[in-house]
Amino acid sequence: MSDIDPYAMLAADAVGGLSPYQPGMPPEVLEREYGIKNAIKLASNENPAAVPVSVNKAMQAVLEDVSRYPDGGGFALREALAKHLGVNADQLTLGNGSNDVLVLLAETFLNEQTAAVYDQHSFVVYRLVVQATGARALIAASNPTDHAQPLGHDLDAMRALVDETTRLVFIANPNNPTGTWVTGGALHAFLISLPAHVIVVVDEAYFEYAVGDDYPDTLSWLDEFPNLVLVRTFSKAYGLAAARVGYGISAPGVAELLNRVRQPFNVNSMAQAGAIAALKEQAWVAKSKLANTAGLHRLRQALERLGINSLPSRGNFLLAHIGPDAAECNEYLLRDGVIVRPVVNYGLSEYLRITVGTEVELDRLLVSMHRYRASIANKNL
Template sequence: MDDMKIELVPEHIKKIIPYLPGKPLSEVERELGLKDVVKLASNENPLGPSPLAIEAIKKHINEVNLYPDNGVYYLRKKLASILNLSMEQVIIGNGTTDILGDIARTFLGPEDYAIVADQTFLVYRLAVQAVNGNLITVPLKNYTYDLPAMAKAVTPHTKLVYIANPNNPTGTMVTGEEFDRFLNSIPEDIVVALDEAYYEYIQDPAYPDSFKYVREGRPVIVLRTFSKIYGLAGLRIGYAVAPEELIRYLIKVKCLFNTSHLAQVGAMAALDDHDFVTKGKRVNKEGYQFLSEELKKIKVEFIPSVGNFILLILQEDPYKVYQKLLRKGVIVRPMKMWNLPQELRVTIGTHQQNLRFIKALKESL
């Protein structure tokens, strides 16, 4: 392709290193000749989808001849009422990934810079590169977002900062106090995308009250998802909350009909599934306790996590360990692409899955 006389693709698109998804579970099982492969690679919900969401999807399945509601009226209204915001402060996306891309498309021009952490969710970087924006990457400090360093990296050209709280893949969080200090140390006209995909798992009272900034009218866009605690990653639906003016701009670039009717009704029902959410939090907490105790016993270093995943720091080559685990039917994620060459990320599963992982890990080190 590079040799073609007519340049089909601009340089900034050629330069993008694409996100490499894992193989489908069924394909891994077919290749390995295994039946019960456990996927602990994508921070999905090990309990399956919210049962109330499934019920609602079944009930509405015959309505898919119609286009979905592009304004996502009922879900925005419901979220606004639960979150004590106005529906004009809420936008719905095809997963938060969709909105993360829209944020770059809305706020970045070719002269503008976005600040991202070096070892974080890869979508931020991809979103900026796709719109030919410029990137400043700031390394983590002790596996945690270094907000003072990110504030120092701001220049007059900075328009946007992406922050994952907690960070994926490290599982560390920044506190409300730290975030306050950060916001107060940067110019007021920089948009901050605060990605709280794992919000519901957090138990630490020092976690930021991020809607406070939205109510104050600060240019903060808080993103949350139905992919994690509600178990709806395959439906593709998430939301963002921001001051009304920012939401109005985001709506201008949003892809038409970006969330399906079934995703909308599923998400509405999931919001009422309090038992499922409570169970998800409990299983995650117990799973974290179990895994951290077992990892300590076998002297595997890990970063304390507030999310539904744990980052291990290995002495061995993580890719080799990943392959050994794979052959034993446990899929995890080596972190080289995240610039973490000695690390491996594992999602916290059900107790049975965690047992499988620990047994396979012991045999693979």
């Protein structure tokens, strides 16, 4: 019998069915395990650019005071964010990454008697946080592959699942791993259609990257919908994935509840200082967005030339339809030192998710992909 078994019996029921989140493989791990050098990672949707010096310096400066606890209320960061967003500081909830805010939402609003709705192919953390509370998961089927937003959220299907016990609905906009989005018109109509006992969580982790007039300005809807919670992060376009800072924006009453559940010091001092400095670097964020839009375009077209279709994306990644050989393709790329993201755990075994890296990184990926496709063609001769 394994050492763990007796303890598994002691775990809360909800934990029995959980499996841990699988992060993208770090380059060091690939290099160690495959005995290669100079691996690149296009697997976790990070900003590939080096962060501004001002951000690094702000974080380093805090190290001198590392013996002190952080500001548990995150006063300066909440003030800076409130000013940046045009909301009040009491509408904000800081998290150790936006993942933490998702956990807080589940802990605050869910229990065994309630339910949460999310899409079949939406960000996997929704499933994890819902399951951990013992709440019922109501999982909506995604759009079909021939839809304009293939495998994206079907808001009608999600609405149809909402019942008396539903407390949370999770919408990722754009969604990870599909990159698809819901338009302002559709989301607004969805919000209007819902009863007041349902909190709608719109996860906008990739907000700063999203282009297009049909992408909703949800911030301006907070007064109209007190049950709307927006979740954003410094991990993506702001380039602070390692720092772990995210936040919720909501009605003050909702934020007050989330802050009751929040750990007192969930966002460390370095992260708070880095986020404040990053907010002052809007020109850098805008440059990152432009680079991403160009990179997305280039990646999509280059893949298409290799006969690989990808889903439309408003994020900093593409979901590429490789086919039944996706695992083989992934293995080939790994041996070439290129880490992308298999999405088998999303029920998407024929796809690979690829983050828009730097131009040089995309060169590496495309050369490797080209060689893979050539090797397949040769095999089939």
